[in-house]
Amino acid sequence: MNRLRTAALAVFASLALISATPRTDTPTKTGIQFFQGTWKQALAKAKAENKHVFLDTYASWCGPCRIMQARTFPDKKLGEYFNQKFVSVKIDVENGEGPQIANKYGIQALPTLLFVDATGRVVRKAEGLHEPGELLALGKRVAK
Numbered sequence: 574m575n576r577l578r579t580a581a582l583a584v585f586a587s588l589a590l591i592s593a594t595p596r597t598d599t600p601t602k603t604g605i606q607f608f609q610g611t612w613k614q615a616l617a618k619a620k621a622e623n624k625h626v627f628l629d630t631y632a633s634w635c636g637p638c639r640i641m642q643a644r645t646f647p648d649k650k651l652g653e654y655f656n657q658k659f660v661s662v663k664i665d666v667e668n669g670e671g672p673q674i675a676n677k678y679g680i681q682a683l684p685t686l687l688f689v690d691a692t693g694r695v696v697r698k699a700e701g702l703h704e705p706g707e708l709l710a711l712g713k714r715v716a717k
Contacts, residue, residue, distance in 0.1 A: 604647035605655045607663045612670055619660040620691035625715060627659040628687040630666050630675060635683040637702035648705035651712075658716040659688070688715040 605627075608615050619626045629646075631638035645651065655661055666675040666683065674680075678687060678695065686708070688697040697715050 603649040604652035605661045606652065607646075607661050612662070612664070612674055615660050615662045616689075616691055616693055622660065624658060624660050624691075625696060626687075626689045626691070627655060627661040627712065628674075628678075628689060629661070629663045630671070630678075630680050630683060630685045630687070631663060632665060632667050632683055638684045640702055641684060645703060645705050645708055648709075651705045651709050654709055655712055658712065686711075688712070 607629075608618065610618075615626055618624075629638075629641070631642075664674055665671045666680055678685075678698075682700045684701065686699045686703065687695055688711075689695050697711070699711055703711065
């Protein structure tokens, strides 16, 4: 009985420790590296580097957006390709300059993934959850 109580206490203590651990959104060393800056700065960077911009529009409550953040964007192969070919940007459509961008590009569903040229013209638009292989294929069609 004492062993069972001790084991149960250890499990509950471990769960409490795990749930108390703060969540961080620090960039990983693999996967897509997202540009930190304004939309205007991202377009200028794309122009200077002769690249397109990959734009991930999301909201904090969006389940498929969270799945892509956890499973798609960290993919090593995807990151290697996108980091070479695109200036990648994430924009929360509910905060900062997000509402203006969502309005400008007619974002109706989340996630919406846009590939735009350095002038801001949409080259390709895709909606919904994309697995790493699907997004890589889409990126390769845009960057050809």
